[in-house]
Amino acid sequence: MAEQLVELNVTGMHCNNCAMSIHKLLEKKGLHDILVSFASEEVKFSTDDQQVLPEVIKGIESLGFKVVDDAATHQTKFYEKVENKFIFCAIFTAPLLLHMFLPWSFLHNPIVQLLLCLPVFMVGCLHFGKSAYSSVKGGVPNMDVLIFIGSSSAFIYSLVGTVQNLGEHYLFYETCATIITLVLLGNVLEKRSVNQTTSAVKDLMKFQQVNATRVIKNGTEIISAKDVQTGDILLVNEGDQIPVDGEVLSGDASVNESMITGESIPVTKTKYDKIIGGTIIQGGNLRMMATKVGSNSVLSQIISLMKKAQAAKPPVQKLGDKVAAIFVPVVIGIAILTFVLTYFAGGAGLQQSLMNAIAVLVISCPCAMGLATPTAVMVGLGRAAKNGILIKGGDTIEAVANAKYVLFDKTGTLTTGKFGVKDIKVEPGFELEWIRGVIVAIEERSNHPIARSLVKELSSAPQKKVILRSAVEEKGLGMRAIDIDGNNYFLGTAKLSNNDNFNLSLYKNQSLMAQIAIEDTIKSEAAGLIAQLKKAGVTPVLLSGDKASRCEAVAKSIGIKEVHAEKLPEDKLSVVDVYRKKGKTIMIGDGINDSPALTQADVGVSMNDASHIAIQSAKVVLLNTDLQSVVKFLQISKHTLLTIKQNLFWAFAYNIVAIPVAAFGFLNPMVGALTMAFSDVVVIGNSLRLKIKKIN
Template sequence: MIKFVIMAEQLVELNVTGMHCNNCAMSIHKLLEKKGLQDVLVSFASEEVKFSTGDRQTLPQIIKDIESLGFKVVDEANLQPTPFYDKVENKFIFCALFTAPLLLHMVLPWHFLHNQIVQLILCLPVFLMGCLHFGKSAFSSLKNGVPNMDVLIFIGSTSAFIYSLVGTVQNLGEHYLFYETCATIITLVLLGNVLEKRSVNQTTSAVKDLMKFQQVTANRVIKDGVEVVSAKEILSGDILLVNEGDQVPVDGDVLSGDSLINEAMITGEGIPVSKTKYDKVIGGTIVQQGNIRIMATKVGSNSTLSQIIDLMKKAQAAKPPVQKLGDKVAAIFVPVVILIALLTFVITYFATDAGLQRSMMNAIAVMVISCPCAMGLATPTAVMVGLGRAAKNGILIKGGDTIEAVANTKYVLFDKTGTLTTGKFGIIEIKPEEGFTMEQIRGVITAVEERSNHPIARSLVGGLQAYPQQKIILRTATEEKGLGMRAEDVDGNNYFLGMAKHKTPDHFNLTLYRNQVRMAQIAVDDTIKPDAASLIAQLKKTGITPVLVSGDKALRCKVLAATLGIKEVHAEMLPDDKLKVVDMYRKKGKTIMIGDGINDAPALTQADVGVSMNDASHIAIQSAKVILLNTDLKSVVKFLQISRHTLLTIKQNLFWAFAYNIVAIPVAALGFLNPMVGAFAMAFSDVIVIGNSIRLKSKRIAP
């Protein structure tokens, strides 16, 4: 069966196996574009092909054309294990068994191994396997006008086989036998495919690890008790029982019970979070202590985990601008290499009198050493590992292009509340009037604010608990919206705690009165995040200018900026004003905007890179290109470091891929490289590029 999902907008999703690198993905991409399909997205990492079409009836032909390129469209839901004979590992082992004796004849004096018929018998199964594995793909790619690397391998190995076969039929002697060259080329390239497949699996492990969290069972509460069901079967509104040690199957709200939940797979923070009635829980997190009963709220594709996986898949498929050069070269690579191989043959044969044998071996060496796959793998493998490492640190990057956009950042613009500050208010300073003590004032504030449900009131009460107070007993307390609290104590004293009646140039924004006599002025503000100062210092150390852009009062913004060491401040900014500020800085250099992802949405969209300081419940905000699930400011530094090192890895990979081909092709053309050595070098060029990308997984990352 074939899986495709057609949504209202006619979006088709296919699961396609057999893609080894970005060149494979490019061949499918070009095919679909030639057919006039829109919104084409091909990811060899997730084995997904997506496109939009207005005509469903063309689907069977589109699928047939994709399979004609040598790939296979499968139904992921009913995916059968790969047949034994179709596994690339088994193909390699099969070929290696016949190739080994062919190579041994070069070092062992056993007469029968030098027999041309024996060599033909040993080489034939390997050549036929090569025809099946590389030939079909090569022919289909040529037919569709998108030649791939298999064309080079097939022409090279076939040339060596036919040359040797002619020598055998005409009994021209051992100088015309190159069966071992044909077999070795095929076997070594298959070995490269095996190593490449395993390496690519490691680069895509982040998405696969997250997908494993979806494959769990759940205890669904029913009338007769509890039934065990798959997480995929859970519907919104179902009541689920989650016990200690269990994984929360889907997003939901806690109905009863208390627990400690490890949310590290979402936020990157290893400290368990306490959950009780009315709290939200996220699918995939682990209950470390306690038992809870939850009601499912977000299931299937609406769950936080599904959105994260979808974002990562899209991000892995998004190409950074640096990849465009590699794609352009890879697109014309195969025809150019074939042309170089032909010129090598002609020049060597006619200009140097080297003879047919030497000319052909040089041409074959050119074809088998060339490796467009290394260029095709250079960028996506580094991007996949970089995005995976970021995700494990609670950082969701929405596209590989975002990583390059972060490079050479000149300015980082910060919103104030919820970004550099916690959003939790506390008393910054109390200024008592003459005749009143600090203990009296604290006692009145606590007594009055205890009667209010306002978040700021609760913050003030909590902040004063640790300090000595003179207790009072209130008879009444009423809240006047937009003004403050009025109260009367048992002794008949009237109190008012609220907004300052007269604007003052200082930072005091609350005033406390007793019987219309001012007792104190109070400065209340949200508290600065613990890591804010060190973040600003690190940015400045790396040559990035921090800028505060806030809708808050100018004086409060200046106080915060002075505390953190920020020199450029834009206060009392409305959303439209923030857009103008972002535009102004973008004209000066690359600009990142960091905000809470809600009221800063326009500015986040306008910046080169928008970063949302948010929690998992707001993961779907589309305005930002980066979402920090863990609102710890250390995540900002980690994001910048991972992006910088990922881009560095991409550049290293591209350098190796280009340098390898620039050096190897002329060396092969000049006859300094045996085709077998060329095949070996080609097979491992991919592995070196992928290995460098995998190194990013555990590499020590510094600013």
């Protein structure tokens, strides 16, 4: 039986450790292709036995998480919301803290303090205790273990002091309550920040939640875009969002495709043009036929790619994951050691020794390490997507940021792919107007890009009309045609000329009529891109199947020194291999004839329009074929990696400094809880800065 992909929506994950505990559970159950994302609340895996599903759901829920039908429509119960838990705890914690500043005698009463602390401690036990127990059971202890031990130690110590009436020096109810309340505040801020980091995917998903006007026998009906079937006829009017991918049957309109391509100028769409779901009609109206719906649509593929990319771990994250996995047991060990050394060797009292140990527990924050990479990756991918750049993996970002070589295909990548006639060399006995007429008549029958360019250019020039009886295309050679007088024509690749400038030859009844020199226009921004790459220490290389003379001419005009011309697809593979041995290599091509080389490179970049978005050979798809998006892509990747490194530095440095300070008794547990709560916010805040940061 073939393996099937299972997708589950799981709520309650709030950090990377949560995701790791679910990942470990699924691995133990022998499942494959496991993908757990705490930010998008998704769990995916492959299995050939669907009967294992109830057992898997039960296992996930036993870890303290909840499997729901749809995360978007799932309503969390009032008392389960972390915001409400924080408000409830804050109400009881405030008077406990006030007793330290106010002389009101009833606030100093141990029983009053116990009654104020008890509700907070119960909420903390349910919130952190349940999560701590589940994580230990799952084999990946999380931060909640430290919070639970720290707050419970303070509460039990205070309770013993109250029962035995040992005096106010044994009362630390405010420490217990404050630890719980401040960490809940940290969770609230963390949740809101993580929601912001996933906003790019959520924004795209909103584009799918629209209605469509379907044409039926008696008129029209309004249905949800989710209910549109392939082949349905739809009406889309000015101001409407196109509900699904399709083709225009009638009408014309200007369509804003900026949410797909990043291009702000509207595109005119007329009969037979392809249109993309989620784009908006700014003027005019269309009658369209749905061609791609549901998961086959361009928008669904973009969302799917982004979700996969957000879950793919760059190598730099693996260090953070390894540390986070062993961090909790190590911290508990340090806390115990702190207590033993302070109490027995240091001669401090039980109270001071316990406070030092609790401070060590609550100051530690493996969550910041777990959040360091995924939050930065999500924001980076989101910013890239809004610029029409689809990155198919978080691991791609690291490879791009360290790239040493960028290999470019020529046609359609550095050049526009639109050809112009540079020169027509007419043989004796033939007229230029007649030759133009023959070329137009023949090339009108072909769909080749060169043919379309020639027809467009020559149609406006003086010519004699030629009527053809038939025309057939010979792949890789050219076109053969017969006119109404029975004359045979061939228009194809130049074979006679020793001059590389002439690309095509035209024959009539096997006699040469003319030679045509055509040239591809270099993109206006190509020279600027090459200059920017060189400035960044990246070596640009031209790798093309075109003639050496033309490749050299293009390379010289835009500043590329290393050129590999006349290369077949299999030759390109070996060239890519040579550069990969020297350093990280990016290959940029049109995604079709370059697909083997795109796959072979460290990162393959497809310069393509949205209709070819599903090309699997490239790890990156540039929806906007403007070369400036290549620069933008490299800049976003470098700044995302820089943000990850900054986050990991802050997460590690915080713990390296904070734990010894707490162990030596220089840090109050309450201050520790506050700084711990905000260390997550610092890491996430640094990631969110990437959204608006000026990159160069």
